[in-house]
Amino acid sequence: MPSLKDLKNRISSVKSTQKITKAMQMVAAAKLKRAQDAATAARPYAERMAAVLANLSASAGAGGPKLLAGTGSDQTHLVVVMTAERGLAGGFNTYTAKLARQTIIALQGEGKTVKVLTVGKKGREQLKRDFADLFIGHVDLSSVKGDDFSEPAIALGKNLTTRFEDGEFDVATLIYSQFKNVLSQVPTAQQLIPAAAPADAETIDLGGAIYRYEPSEDAILEALLPRYINTQILSALLEGSAGFFASQMTAMDNATRNAGEMIDSLELQYNRARQAQITKELIEIISGAEAL
Amino acid sequence: MADKLHFSLVSPAKELFSGEVDHVIAPGSDGEFGVLVNHAPFMTTLRNGVVRVLEGDTVKMRIFVRGGFADITSAGLTILAEEARMLDDVKTEDVQAEMEATLLKIQSLDKDDSNRAILQEHYDYLESLKAALVH
Numbered sequence: 001m002p003s004l005k006d007l008k009n010r011i012s013s014v015k016s017t018q019k020i021t022k023a024m025q026m027v028a029a030a031k032l033k034r035a036q037d038a039a040t041a042a043r044p045y046a047e048r049m050a051a052v053l054a055n056l057s058a059s060a061g062a063g064g065p066k067l068l069a070g071t072g073s074d075q076t077h078l079v080v081v082m083t084a085e086r087g088l089a090g091g092f093n094t095y096t097a098k099l100a101r102q103t104i105i106a107l108q109g110e111g112k113t114v115k116v117l118t119v120g121k122k123g124r125e126q127l128k129r130d131f132a133d134l135f136i137g138h139v140d141l142s143s144v145k146g147d148d149f150s151e152p153a154i155a156l157g158k159n160l161t162t163r164f165e166d167g168e169f170d171v172a173t174l175i176y177s178q179f180k181n182v183l184s185q186v187p188t189a190q191q192l193i194p195a196a197a198p199a200d201a202e203t204i205d206l207g208g209a210i211y212r213y214e215p216s217e218d219a220i221l222e223a224l225l226p227r228y229i230n231t232q233i234l235s236a237l238l239e240g241s242a243g244f245f246a247s248q249m250t251a252m253d254n255a256t257r258n259a260g261e262m263i264d265s266l267e268l269q270y271n272r273a274r275q276a277q278i279t280k281e282l283i284e285i286i287s288g289a290e291a292l
Numbered sequence: 293m294a295d296k297l298h299f300s301l302v303s304p305a306k307e308l309f310s311g312e313v314d315h316v317i318a319p320g321s322d323g324e325f326g327v328l329v330n331h332a333p334f335m336t337t338l339r340n341g342v343v344r345v346l347e348g349d350t351v352k353m354r355i356f357v358r359g360g361f362a363d364i365t366s367a368g369l370t371i372l373a374e375e376a377r378m379l380d381d382v383k384t385e386d387v388q389a390e391m392e393a394t395l396l397k398i399q400s401l402d403k404d405d406s407n408r409a410i411l412q413e414h415y416d417y418l419e420s421l422k423a424a425l426v427h
Contacts, residue, residue, distance in 0.1 A: 041306040048302055048370050052363050056335070150304060154410065214322050214336035223337050224361060227374070234304055 004277065007270040011263060018259035024088070025252035032182070032245035038147040039179060039238040046235045053195065053228050055211075056221055065218065067161065067225040070194035071170045076113045078136075078169035079104055080160070080192065082176040082236055083123030084244040085142045090251035092177060092185060092244055097126035099187040100175045104131060115169055119156065119237075136168070147241060153234035160233075161226050164193055176236040177243040183250065185243035192232060195225055297329040298368030301343065301355060303376040308355060315346035316369055318362050327362075327369050334364040340420040342379060343371060354379040356424055358417045375417070384425050391418045 002010075057068060081100040083093045100116075100123065107114050116131055118124040119139040128135075139156055141149075160172060172193040177185045213220055296312035317326045319341030338360045345353040357373035364370075394415045401408045 038305075042304055044300075044307040045302040045304045045372060048300075048363075048372055052335070052361065052370070052372065055363070055365075151410070155407075211333045211335060214320055214334070220335055220337055220361065231304060 004270065004273055007266060007273060011266045011270065014259050014262050014266065018256055018263065021252045021255040021259060025249055025256060028245045028249040028252060032242060032249055035147050035242040035245050039242045042235050042238050046231050049228055049231050053224060056224065065222055065225060067193060068195055068221065073170050076115065076169045077107050078115045078117060078172040080117045080119065080172060080174045081123045081127065082174065082240050083120040084240065085121050087122055088251065089244055089248035092247035093122035093126065096175060096177050096187045097123050099189060100127060101130065103173065103175060103189055147238065149234055149237040153237055154230050157226060157230035157233050160193065161229065174236055176240050179239040179243040179246065182246045185247055192229060195228055295329060297327060299345065301371045301373065301376060303373045308376050313345050314348060317344040317346065318371060320362065327364055331364050336362050338362055340417055342424050356421050379424065382421065382425060384422065387418055387422045387425065391415065394418065
């Protein structure tokens with residue numbers, strides 16, 4: 001049975017924890033708003049880009065550049081895992097890392113060579129134990145301020161295309177957390193290289209008219225593909241960041257509520273202990289008086 | 293709809309414009325070109341320059357774009373720009389200040405830093421933006 005003083009200390013400690021989680025929830029909510037706006041604003045570009053690529057690749061056929069057609073082999077896979085730099089966001093990082101782990105194991109089961117590139121510290125920490133020898137690189141996002149992910153996205157895109165051209169891998173898969181809404185973030189695996197236009201991208205029926213290309217179809221594809229990859233990385237980063245804050249907000253909301261429940265039950269226990277002590281003292285006094 | 297061109301200009305950061313216009317003049321990499329409604333399907337890369345949107349014969353809007361693509365289909369004209377700014381919202385002093393800041397950043401980096409090329413590209417972009425402002 002804890003003493004009254006112990007209970008009092010515990011109550012005040014839970015209360016200060018609650019204050020912290022409450023503050024974190026509010027900060028995450030404010031940041032979520034901005035991240036969500038940035039993710040939504042980036043969507044039209046990504047969609048149009050996908051539509052343009054779908055048009056182009058439909059007419060380019062199989063003979064397109066390597067980034068589109070692939071190397072002709074799929075022996076070496078690169079898995080790019082995107083997680084957050086920080087934790088305290090419920091299962092956000094764990095779920096993404098879990099999907100990454102499953103993907104890696106499935107690929108290894110098929111006898112493929114797997115390499116891993118991590119973005120964000122948390123995913124790296126979680127995958128380190130099992131797959132540390134597969135790591136070929138890491139991108140640190142802690143220096144990114146606000147939602148300006150365009151520079152790291154371009155740098156990562158360049159990094160990947162260079163590695164691809166050097167023949168380090170045949171297929172690159174991006175694993176990130178897709179932001180559905182505030183309550184649901186879905187870990188998603190998406191093929192990045194060779195670039196594939198999403199199946200649901202709208203293609204415009206030209207009614208038999210022939211596209212004209214300037215300077216040439218190949219030149220356009222060559223300029224478009226790296227940008228398409230950058231765009232996909234950027235939107236994955238933006239969705240990830242929105243998802244992270246949403247997940248953190250939900251987690252902190254739960255933590256605040258749990259702390260509230262804990263305080264209630266501790267206060268009940270405290271009051272009971274206090275009453276028990278008063279009763280005990282009264283009994284002592286009364287039985288003392290009766291003994292006289 | 294029949295006599296108006298559907299034009300949209302998007303950059304990775306946001307959709308700058310989407311709507312019906314009469315005439316758009318854009319800086320293609322092989323030369324400037326104008327687009328009216330019912331243009332034949334056409335796709336080109338863009339160089340840094342000004343996209344002009346015309347309503348009748350008057351220039352309604354001037355947007356500075358850095359690189360990207362123009363895609364013309366029966367549905368209209370879509371410009372995908374790497375970076376785009378409304379020219380009327382840009383101030384020469386701001387561009388000058390940004391140019392100086394970028395130059396300082398370039399000088400502080402090592403010669404073979406990969407960021408250097410990116411910054412240099414940004415600097416060139418600002419320079420052409422400044423040139424566009426003068427006119």
